[in-house]
Amino acid sequence: MNTEKKVKGNLDSQLSDEELVHFLQEGGPQRYFSVLADRYHDYVLKKCKGYVKDADEAADLSQEVFIKVFMQLNTFRSEAKFKTWLYTIVYHTCVDYLRKKKRNTHQVISDKLSSELEEVIEAEEVDQESLMLALEQLLEQITPEEKLLLLLKYKEKQSLQTIVNTLHISESAAKMRLMRAKEKINRLYEKQLRSN
Known part of the structure; x- marks a missing residue:
């Protein structure tokens, strides 16, 4: 037995x-x-x-x-x-x-994403404080699904196809949302740098 x-x-x-x-x-x-x-x-x-x-x-x-x-x-x-x-x-x-x-949910997600999103910033050097402020602003402007998309892509390092299957969205929708988030974070980051 x-x-x-x-x-x-x-x-x-x-x-x-x-x-x-x-x-x-x-x-x-x-x-x-x-x-x-x-x-x-x-x-x-x-x-x-x-x-x-x-x-x-x-x-x-x-x-x-x-x-x-x-x-x-x-x-x-x-x-x-x-x-x-x-x-x-x-x-x-x-x-x-x-x-x-x-x-503060935004702060928790910001902390989880901050180091991973450095690769999204197109500037030569990354100022951590400006990045965190830009990230917090970004997270207030996007939906919970978009936050999850960013976490899956940059924190969990999931492939685009896995994200598509998990969130039940099309590949073009996933690419578009990632691209928009990337553009937004870069705009917000530049704005933060200028205001410092």
Whole structure:
């Protein structure tokens, strides 16, 4: 019996995320969800900590994320990687939490994006303070979906095709939004430099 359990456990851990989700969607045993949760526990906790900084809050949020994942599993389509889909749930859960707590969501997202967006700035040298101010202004002018698009592209380093599949938008829409955000941040950055 123990040997059989061990073999089953090893087989479960060899399955891809997408295979585990497919089995769950087909009504497979709940142990598949445990395998997924074990795989991503540390990842989700780390991402949540990036938003709230407090270990207890992050642990509570990661529990909430896994509940949402479990409840929304039937909406996952294999067009995107499971990890990217999971990240969008983490993002929305944490941003909603920050909003309810009246915390500065823009500041948290700015902090997450600031170093990665240096590559978007076309100036020779980047002044961190001006970049942060420009980024905060940009984040106030774009939609939550566009913020997620920037995080997926620059923070999570996802491919354009993965972003398209995750957000269910066309490739041209994703390219256009990224280009607009890039142009906007450069305009705002130049404006900040001039006003300093």
